[in-house]
Amino acid sequence: MWKNIVILGGGSGGIVCANELRKKLSGEHRVILIDKDEEHTFYPSLLWLIFGLRKPEQIKRSLKNLTKRGIEFIQGEVTDIFTEKKSISLDGQNINYDYLVISLGAELNTKAFPKTPKIFNFYCLEGARLSGEAVKNFSSGKIIILIAGMPFKCPAAPYEFAFLIDSFFKNRNIRDRISIEIYTPETLPMPTAGPQIGNMLKQMLESRRINFNPERKFKSVDEGKIYFEDGKTADFDLLFVVPPHTAPEVVKKANLTNESGWIPVDRETLKTRFENVYAIGDVTTIKLPGQYKPDKPLNLPKAGVFAHYQAEAAAENIVKEISGQKPDKIFSGDGYCFLELGDNTAGFAKGNFFTIPSPFMKMYKPGKLWHLGKIIFEKWWFWKWF
Numbered sequence: 001m002w003k004n005i006v007i008l009g010g011g012s013g014g015i016v017c018a019n020e021l022r023k024k025l026s027g028e029h030r031v032i033l034i035d036k037d038e039e040h041t042f043y044p045s046l047l048w049l050i051f052g053l054r055k056p057e058q059i060k061r062s063l064k065n066l067t068k069r070g071i072e073f074i075q076g077e078v079t080d081i082f083t084e085k086k087s088i089s090l091d092g093q094n095i096n097y098d099y100l101v102i103s104l105g106a107e108l109n110t111k112a113f114p115k116t117p118k119i120f121n122f123y124c125l126e127g128a129r130l131s132g133e134a135v136k137n138f139s140s141g142k143i144i145i146l147i148a149g150m151p152f153k154c155p156a157a158p159y160e161f162a163f164l165i166d167s168f169f170k171n172r173n174i175r176d177r178i179s180i181e182i183y184t185p186e187t188l189p190m191p192t193a194g195p196q197i198g199n200m201l202k203q204m205l206e207s208r209r210i211n212f213n214p215e216r217k218f219k220s221v222d223e224g225k226i227y228f229e230d231g232k233t234a235d236f237d238l239l240f241v242v243p244p245h246t247a248p249e250v251v252k253k254a255n256l257t258n259e260s261g262w263i264p265v266d267r268e269t270l271k272t273r274f275e276n277v278y279a280i281g282d283v284t285t286i287k288l289p290g291q292y293k294p295d296k297p298l299n300l301p302k303a304g305v306f307a308h309y310q311a312e313a314a315a316e317n318i319v320k321e322i323s324g325q326k327p328d329k330i331f332s333g334d335g336y337c338f339l340e341l342g343d344n345t346a347g348f349a350k351g352n353f354f355t356i357p358s359p360f361m362k363m364y365k366p367g368k369l370w371h372l373g374k375i376i377f378e379k380w381w382f383w384k385w386f
């Protein structure tokens with residue numbers, strides 16, 4: 001009997017899952033991908049877009065291209081998920097599923113940030129484009145990069161952004177006129193990668209005169225000043241924010257989330273507690289078995305690399321379930337990350353987040369090859385999935 005597999009979200013997790021399912025299932029089964037946007041954006045390239053190295057059309061692809069591969073694409077906003085009835089609702093239309101994969105990502109909450117020509121959200125396409133214009137027109141003063149809440153996706157991105165800004169102004173010979181600071185609630189950069197990598201990054205920031213201000217919880221902001229929960233303030237001429245992240249309203253409304261605000265899943269199979277419902281990527285929360293300090297549990301960071309590997313595992317488990325086998329394909333907790341450092345160089349970290357007693361990450365010596373690796377990855381991404 002043929003099955004209806006519905007995938008919510010055409011981001012990193014959703015497109016991999018849809019492609020893998022289509023490749024592995026015979027044509028009688030339907031693979032339906034739903035997204036409110038018609039286009040998929042490759043977010044890692046936003047950082048290059050800011051510095052004029054990419055144009056918006058180079059880092060997007062139409063999700064309609066997936067239909068050539070036998071994946072049905074429906075554009076529309078998912079407003080309800082009915083796990084009891086095994087259906088979802090989309091612009092007033094109900095769609096039934098036999099299996100559901102939720103890959104709806106994280107929403108960026110920008111309400112706290114006034115619309116002024118001094119404040120930019122570089123975590124979305126339009127915000128990144130405007131950030132690029134602001135950087136280009138800036139010639140002296142104080143720049144702050146603010147991480148306004150935890151968790152946030154791609155723990156490396158705000159630090160990569162800081163390194164890229166530093167290089168950009170150095171190459172324009174005006175770096176001495178500009179101060180760059182990072183404010184974050186984290187204790188160290190990329191804390192889940194461990195104190196060794198965190199301290200290494202902190203030293204790299206310091207060596208490039210980028211001031212790192214840890215454990216600063218954002219409270220509010222006006223046109224030129226940030227207010228923190230500890231009563232301290234920071235003035236800025238230009239502010240780049242990583243806005244607080246939340247799960248999309250539709251998954252909260254469907255009671256899929258737990259006290260963390262995200263969807264808990266079995267960390268290996270990606271199954272939720274609801275029958276035939278899987279969740280992958282940024283919308284999920286996964287407790288790690290290891291930790292660095294007693295009583296300080298860690299969660300899997302939000303990153304495209306995990307959405308990708310989880311999508312592969314979820315797809316294979318659904319195929320197994322359909323063919324009457326045990327869904328025992330495991331997401332292993334492996335991950336890697338390129339770290340752009342400016343001047344065509346990058347670092348690279350790789351490891352496993354499910355190791356005990358703590359996650360294991362190794363940082364490789366930065367160089368031009370890793371930067372090239374990220375460029376090749378971007379090309380591969382579009383070739384492989386579109």
Ligand SMILES: Cc1cc2nc3c(=O)[nH]c(=O)nc-3n(C[C@H](O)[C@H](O)[C@H](O)COP(=O)(O)OP(=O)(O)OC[C@H]3O[C@@H](n4cnc5c(N)ncnc54)[C@H](O)[C@@H]3O)c2cc1C
Nearest residue numbers: 009011012013036043044078104105154281282303304305
């Ligand atoms: C600047 C930046 C740089 C990054 N760099 C890296 C990197 O180098 N490496 C890395 O691993 N990760 C990186 N990331 C993180 C990575 O992009 C995300 O972790 C990844 O996209 C998560 O995939 P996802 O499928 O869970 O969610 P997303 O890719 O966010 O996809 C979610 C999709 O769901 C859709 N959607 C949401 N709500 C609805 C609704 N109600 N109805 C219909 N559709 C809906 C959205 O339109 C979206 O297309 C970066 C992120 C940013 C912002």
